[in-house]
Amino acid sequence: MRYTYLIATFLFSVCSGAKAQEKLLSKDEAVSLALENNFGIKVAMNQLAIAENNSGLLNSGYLPSLSGSAGANYNELNSNTEYPGQFDSEGIPRPDLEINDAESQSYNAGLSLNYTLFDGFGRLYNYKRLKEQYHLTELQARETIENTILQLFSVYYEVARLSENENVLRQALQISKDRIKRAEYSFEYGQNTKLDILNAQVDVTNDSISLMNVQQNLVNAKRDLNVVLSQNLNERYAVDTLVSFIPRLQIEEYIARAKEYNVAILQTERNLAINEYDIKVNRSGYLPSLGLSGSYGWNLNQSAATSFIPGQIIPGSNRNSLNFALGASLTWNLFDGGGTAVRVKNSKIAYENQELLKEQVSLEVDRDILNALEIYENRLQIFKIQEQNVITNQNNFERSKEQFQLGRITSIEFRQAQINLLNAQTNKNLAKYDAKLAELQLLQLTGQLLEVSF
Known part of the structure; x- marks a missing residue:
């Protein structure tokens, strides 16, 4: 018996000390950390940066292309020319002509410029298409952020729920420990039997195990929170357990404007614009x-010495030249085997498919909003019922405690009242955070998740 009591006391003191060392992580701070550090959001931002680069002027095709070239050549010639059967005017055989180390060099450098004045508006529409692709990537990044925020609060509120459950179970454990003391005193004065002490010890053991299980789940949930926040897994936070709900009138305003802000519908509109530009391209x-x-070019040729007359060597020459040229070209593919016609037809079909997809997404969003609204209202009503249930069970527990202290009810009846209160409190905690998460999911569908305060 003493061993069980010491374990419970140690567990209570350790929990209190650990909780005192934790720093409070507010909802706004959690959102800021997630936006700054979450890996999924960072990847989405990098994708957005790529889309921004692709939609810029440097990738538009509107700028000319300029290329430069340069070269150098070196040649060394050693030659020996024979004239068999040839004689000079005096009848002497014509001597061989030998040229050694005849060097020649050539150098060149140039610039060439090309610019497309008109390409059938393909460049223009492709540039506009890339701008739409950038806006689509923005919406995809926003969707990633919204999903991350939902994931964040799913874990954040789980930590809050388990933290509140931990406090409830700690109070239950303290009540059970007080029962042991009372049962021991009563037994010493002969007012009850050993059975009451054993029952109290069993309850202390059960409450201790329940508390340990909740604490283990709480530690795991805090690790999950650190993963979402991309923090050190050993970081420990205490979270804000205060929850407020948005007024019904404001929710109705959000629902009425959902088509303007829902990210899935906005993405289908961007895809529709992209398909329209595909047709034009x-x-x-x-x-x-x-x-x-x-083009502009420079050439320098330094030729080697040559000789075609016996006994005479013609020295080499240097030639330096500059050239400048301009040109224009007109290209019209009068018939390409039908490839362009096929591409136009297919892009029109893709546009029609995107229109159908937009209608489907719009219908699905309407359904999801109605479902989410009913779920939210149902969970909010359950939360209100559970709040009242806690008040009822709290009153019942206080009356049972008085009756137990007066000896009018048994320890088993008192324990049942305590369990009823414990269940009511934990059910209320679950209902509270379930209702809040349902509200956040509804806000995401209406496109307002990133516009409200948490």
């Missing part, structure tokens, strides 16, 4: 393209 294949080109 493919149609540009029917039109001609006009381009300009220009």
Whole structure:
């Protein structure tokens, strides 16, 4: 018996000390940490940066292309030319012509510029398409943030629920320990039997085990919270257990404007715009393209000495030249085997499919909002009922405690009243956070999750 009591006392003191060392993590601080450190959000932001680069002027095709080139060549010639059967005017055989170390060099450098003046508006519509793709990536990043915020509060409120349950079970354990003392005193004065002490010891053991299980679940939930926040797993936070609900009138306003802000519907609209530009880009294949080109070059040729007359060597020469050229080109693919026509037809079909998808998503969003609203109202009503149930069981427990102290009810009846209160309190905690999470899910569907204070 003494061993059980010491374990319970030690457990209570350890829990109190650990709780005192934890720092409070408010909801706003949790959101800030998640936005700053969550890995999924960081990946989404990097994807958004890539989309921004792709939609910029440097990737638009509107800028000209400029290339430079340079080169150098070196040549060394050693030659020996024979003239068999040839004689000079005096009848002497013509001597061989030998040239050694005849060096020649050439150098060149140039710039070439190309610019497309007109390509059938394909460049224009592709640029606009990339802008729409950037806005679509923004919405995808927003969706990632919304899902992360929901995940964050799912874990945050689980930590809050378990923290409140821990306090409830700690109080229950303290009540059971007080029963042991009372049962021991009563037994010493002959007012009850040993059975009351044993019953109290059993209750202390059960309450201790329940508290240990909740504490283990709480530690695991805090690790889950650190994962969402991308913090050290050993970091320990105490969370805010205060929950407030948005007024019904404000919820109705959000629902009325859901089509304007729901991220899934907005994404289908962006995809629809992208498909529309795809049609225009493919149609540009029917039109001609006009381009300009220009070049500027420098050449230096240093030739080696040569000789074609016996006994005479003609020295080498240096030639330095600069050239500048401009040109224009018109290209019109009059018939490409039907490829452009097929691409235009397919892009139109893709556009029609996107319109159908938009209608489907809109219908699904309406359904999800109605379901989420009913779930929210149902859970909110359950929470209110559980609040009243706690008050009822608290009154019942206080009366049972008085009757137990007067010896008018047994320890078993008192324990049942205590269990009823314990269940009512934990059920109220569960109902409170279930209702809040249902509200957050409804806010996400209406596109207001990132616009409200938590």
